[in-house]
Amino acid sequence: MIFEELHSSPIGGHTGIVMKVWAANISGQVEAVVGPYKLYDSSFYSLQGTEWLSDEVIDAYLHLVIEKQQNHVHQLCAVVASSLFSGQFRCLKKMKFPIEDIWLCPVNVGAHWILVIIIMPEKTLLLIDPMGNEGSYERKILRNWRNFLKLRRCDEQTAQWQLQTLKHNQQMDSSSCGVLVLNFAEQYLLTGTISHVQTTSEAVSSARMKIACTLRCRGNAEEYCVVCSMLENDPNKSMIEMVQYTYSHSDRQSVVPLPHHVGTRKAFDDLFLSFYFLRRRSKKTSPTPAAGSRSS
Structure with missing residues (x-):
């Protein structure tokens, strides 16, 4: 029944594409771009079966x-939230303090996903552990949040902050914590409660496919090269401009691959030869070290 509802939804048409990605070998290709986040084929693979979400x-x-x-x-x-609630504040000193009333914070603790929802006006942290072991994290989460506020000098009355939990169905396996954290976050924003989120094997499998289809449907990766996973070069640029761009960046020891997505194989060969001769010309025109001098 759950899968039938998924297939009849607008994103259901992407199930075939997702299945093909899951069946293929991992190549590092960009499959979707959502906001600032690139999703590779390996990212989608983490949504398959009993894999752990990336x-x-x-x-x-x-x-x-x-x-x-x-x-x-x-x-x-995830990286920032996990650092904050583990007490690693060094990388957060220059973080711009958000002005929003609600923060969603996915936290990874020992290869396990939990969710912290911060409600700023109420000075409340909502802690949700899919396994139902919120008590194992309560003191550490609240202590690190108060310490973070003191460090940022954002709230002088840190003692007023409290931590609460929400009633929810518990995780029934060892791999669905990431899926449930996403479902809990989505359901909380919609209804303010998470008690109706199902955690059965069928529900989790359906949720995995729904998440994969949603990301594949909403994430546009058409402008990214299927080989190097970088944005395609501007088609209005001439071949020599592309060579000079690659060459100038290579001198700075930047990892900028040759723009192999310029079209035909001949175009690539011409580009490679142009790059080669630019390198040779640079070596010939570089000053010769004075006699007796030593290179560092």
């Missing part, structure tokens, strides 16, 4: 969930 899948789906909301909701990416 950071970029968590971040990209929450980005889409928040886009639907008219309320002021802020998303802390």
Whole structure:
């Protein structure tokens, strides 16, 4: 029944594409771009079967969930949220403090996803552990949040902050925590409760496909090269401009691959030869070291 509803939905048409991605070998190709997040074939693979969801899948789906909301909701990416609630504040000193009333914070603790929802006006943290072991994290989560506020000098009355939990169905396996965190976040923003989120094997499998189809449907990766996963070069640029761009960046030891997506094989061969002769010309015109001098 759940899968039938998915196939009849607007995103159901992407199930075939998702299945093909899952069946193919991982190549590192960009399959979707959602907001600032690139999703590779390996990202979609993490949504298959009993795989653990990757950071970029968590971040990209929450980005889409928040886009639907008219309320002021802020998303802390998985890396930042995990650093904050583990007490690693060094990388957060220059972080611009969000002004939104609600923050969604996916936190990874020991290869397990939990969710922290911050409600700023109420000075409340909502802690949700899919396994139902919120008590194992309560003190650490609240302590690190108060310490973070003191560090940023954002709230002088940190003692007023409290932590609460929400009633929910518990995770029934060892791999669906990421899927449930996304479902909990989405359902909370829609209804303010998460008690109706199903955690059965069928529900989780359906949710995995729904997340994959949603990301594939909403994420446009057409402008990205299928080989190097970078944005395609501007078609208005001449071949020599592309060579000079690649050459100038290679001198800075930047990892900028040759723009192999310029069209035909002959175009690539011409580009490679142009790059080769530019290198030779540079070596010939470079000054010769004075006699007796030593290179460093």
